[in-house]
Amino acid sequence: MTTGTETPVESGAGLPEDSHQLSAKLRGAAVAALPPERLMPDRQPAYVASWIYVFGALTLSALGVVIVTGLVLAIFGPSWWHLSTTGLFVNSLHMWSVEVFFFAMVVHLWGKFFMAAWRGRRRATWITGVVSFVVSVGAAFTGYLSQQNFDSQWVSTQAKDGINSTGAGAIFNVTNFGQMLMWHIVLLPLVVVALVGVHVLLVRLRGVVPPFAPPDAPATEAKGTPDSQGEVGPNSQAVPTEGRS
Amino acid sequence: MQMLGAVKDSLVGSLINLTGPGKYVHWGFIQISVANLVVIGLMVIVFFAAILIPFRRHGGRGR
Numbered sequence: 001m002t003t004g005t006e007t008p009v010e011s012g013a014g015l016p017e018d019s020h021q022l023s024a025k026l027r028g029a030a031v032a033a034l035p036p037e038r039l040m041p042d043r044q045p046a047y048v049a050s051w052i053y054v055f056g057a058l059t060l061s062a063l064g065v066v067i068v069t070g071l072v073l074a075i076f077g078p079s080w081w082h083l084s085t086t087g088l089f090v091n092s093l094h095m096w097s098v099e100v101f102f103f104a105m106v107v108h109l110w111g112k113f114f115m116a117a118w119r120g121r122r123r124a125t126w127i128t129g130v131v132s133f134v135v136s137v138g139a140a141f142t143g144y145l146s147q148q149n150f151d152s153q154w155v156s157t158q159a160k161d162g163i164n165s166t167g168a169g170a171i172f173n174v175t176n177f178g179q180m181l182m183w184h185i186v187l188l189p190l191v192v193v194a195l196v197g198v199h200v201l202l203v204r205l206r207g208v209v210p211p212f213a214p215p216d217a218p219a220t221e222a223k224g225t226p227d228s229q230g231e232v233g234p235n236s237q238a239v240p241t242e243g244r245s
Numbered sequence: 246m247q248m249l250g251a252v253k254d255s256l257v258g259s260l261i262n263l264t265g266p267g268k269y270v271h272w273g274f275i276q277i278s279v280a281n282l283v284v285i286g287l288m289v290i291v292f293f294a295a296i297l298i299p300f301r302r303h304g305g306r307g308r
Contacts, residue, residue, distance in 0.1 A: 049302055051295035103284070107292050 039204055047211050055108035056203075062101035063196065067189070069094040074185060078148045098140055105133060117209040125202040132195040139192055142184035145174055156180075 018024055072090050073081050080087040109129070118126035144155045156174045163169045173179055268279040 049300045051298055051300055052292075055295065099284075103288060103291075106288050107295065110288075110292050111295070 034201065034204060041204070045208060045210065048208055052107075052111040053208065055104045055111060058104040059101060059108055060196070060200070062097050062104055063192075065097035066094065066101055067193075069097060070185065070189070082148070098143070102136070102140070105136070109133060112209070115209050115211065119209055120206065122202070122206045122209055125199060125206055128195050128199040128202060132192060132199055135188060135191050135195060139184060139188035142180045142188060145180040146177070146184045148177075 019028075069090050073087075073094055076087060081091040082088070112126070112129065141155075141159070145152050145159075159174045160169065163172060163174050172183075270277050270279060270282055
């Protein structure tokens with residue numbers, strides 16, 4: 001606590017007597033786990049200097065365009081995106097950014113699979129990525145159902161038999177436009193953004209997985225275990241970061 | 246403006262004929278549209294290109 005005559009604490013560290021507070025404990029744990037230089041790094045290990053590491057950031061960029069164009073579509077509504085030239089353009093941007101999103105995500109997935117990117121205590125990073133992919137498929141599917149055109153009618157009537165055969169049709173009715181729209185614009189985007197956020201934080205926490213080490217390398221390098229900077233392996237000299245992950 | 250639209254339509258139409266039913270590839274029990282097959286092929290090409298094409302480095306630093 002401060003009085004009017006005292007100088008406010010500007011360091012953000014708080015007062016010693018406040019260290020037992022939940023917010024202070026959470027802040028301390030967050031800063032200890034992800035200090036600013038690790039959360040927003042300007043250097044990456046040398047092995048990141050490859051085009052295959054670009055596709056994670058490309059996926060994130062496409063997701064940003066998907067969200068922004070989706071917000072614009074939500075503001076103006078179906079008659080706008082079906083009938084006006086600007087609406088058709090934004091609608092197309094939304095659809096094509098989804099195409100780029102999945103394209104980049106699949107290349108990112110292949111790259112990480114062949115790197116065995118779950119090595120070095122990165123299992124949670126891998127799993128959140130895989131679950132993000134699966135949930136994104138659901139988000140795209142409900143998007144096709146929300147187009148309000150003959151295509152969405154065709155997709156929904158084709159999909160209902162498949163969904164019903166799983167037993168999920170009772171609670172997930174693909175011919176219920178209102179339900180599918182809510183899944184598409186509220187539930188699934190929240191889950192995708194949350195999972196992607198955790199995924200990126202885990203990449204920052206554990207570091208980018210290094211290449212496979214030669215057979216005669218020390219055990220630490222072979223397992224890809226991150227050191228304090230998340231950098232291991234024979235080529236751990238740093239290079240500037242340009243949004244790669 | 247109308248003429249510009251007609252030119253655009255003819256240009257796009259000359260590249261890909263979108264009139265008519267979709268084209269599919271059948272291989273045993275596998276059935277896939279040509280459009281999806283093209284996208285998968287492009288992903289494979291981009292994947293190998295990303296591995297093989299050298300990445301430009303800044304100022305001679307790095308590996």
